Amino acid sequence: MKIKFPLILLLTFIIMGCAPVKPYQKMYLNDQDMVLGGSELEYYDNTFQTYREGCAGANGGKVGGGCGCN
């Protein structure tokens, strides 16, 4: 609880401080390394992490169904 409230507050300030970016200003944001998600090869990392750890999800990978994983 101690860390959750400051984190939520920080995220709120970050989002409130957003500056609208027009489409022609997105040359940096459209860089392939700026994609908000894992690469296709990172899928394999997510897969073995799901099998070897009790935690899964919130990363676009397996969540526990469809396999004999946790």
Added chain:
Amino acid sequence: MQLKYSSILAFCIALFSALIGADHTQKQDIDVDFLWNYYQQDGEHSAVTGGIGTEELWNTAPTFIVRVPFGDHTLTTNLGVDAYSSASSNNIDPIRSGASESDVRTHLDVGLSVPLENNRSVNYSFSASTEYDYTSIAPGIGFAKSWNNGNSEFSAGLKTYFDLIHEIYPKELRDLPDLESDPKRQTYNVSLGFSQVINQRLQLSLATDLVYQSGYLSSTFNRVYFIQETALPGIEQLPDKRFKYPLGIRLNYYVSELMVLRFYGRYYADDWGIRGSTLQMEVPLRFHPEFTFTPFFRFHNQVEADYFAPYGENDNLDEFYTSDYDLSGFSSSQYGLGIRYYPFEAISSFGLPFSNSRISLKKIELRGSQYSRDDGLDAFNIALGMSFTIPRK
């Protein structure tokens, strides 16, 4: 059973309708990705032998991903095979002799993305997989909407897994009464995501998967040894319900054309008592316009499940118990390097049989990492990716 077949039927109808409604006159290029991975591990706490013994295993997984545009619709097909060999699996039936037990898992994932008016889109998905002891089918649907010139986006999805487990009990326990026959498992996953552009160089996303599982959630071949002296070990017993609620955040910052900072953090909790924190940092470095080197580091820490105890420390009077170290408390670290070669011109091209088209190799990627858990498990993973384009006339 009715829900499973109804959802499959609904998916097929939606997919057929979307394909019929797509614009088939525009001929856009087809993208094909070939991925391959090799994974190996070893440790000292095999769940098959009650929390002790070798965890030696290797796995190789070739996968093909094909993206076919139909106008503004995109059909994606993912077909892959996982072939593994495991020394601990051989201990399910120690009377048998020979090499380590091996198995092959085949999976197929089909998805269709359909854009709608007002910056909205819907996607349909269907997955199926089968291996010696596990069969699964999983229909799904998702929705996304962006606003504010695409600076903000919200997405939601629902995916359901209907799994059938082909029970494989330890050899010495197969004649016990009251064993589960044809155990089933269902998983319902609600995915929620929000992404926001902060400024011209910084963007973030939040994601959660609210997961509810029911059915047989144990592993039929995991032994458990008790504090009490018993003639035979027990079989892992876990609750028939589980609720998971992870929350993840990604922050990407464009420092310069030489460097990008990629941060990922996740907090995980479930009603089995597991709590986990994960931090990952990647730093793509571009010293040459066609090459990118990406060192990365990941740290994970988790608190054990309420039902976990090491070898010989479970109580057979408890309702639930396991000695699966994947559900124990531990810290793990992973470090590695990714290399990408993506030139402006195609790397190579070659003709297709019975066609005038030429397939072009656009990109090659390699990613390798070393993973270590503080309970003694070590793993190595390396993956190769090759991206091709097939023009359509």
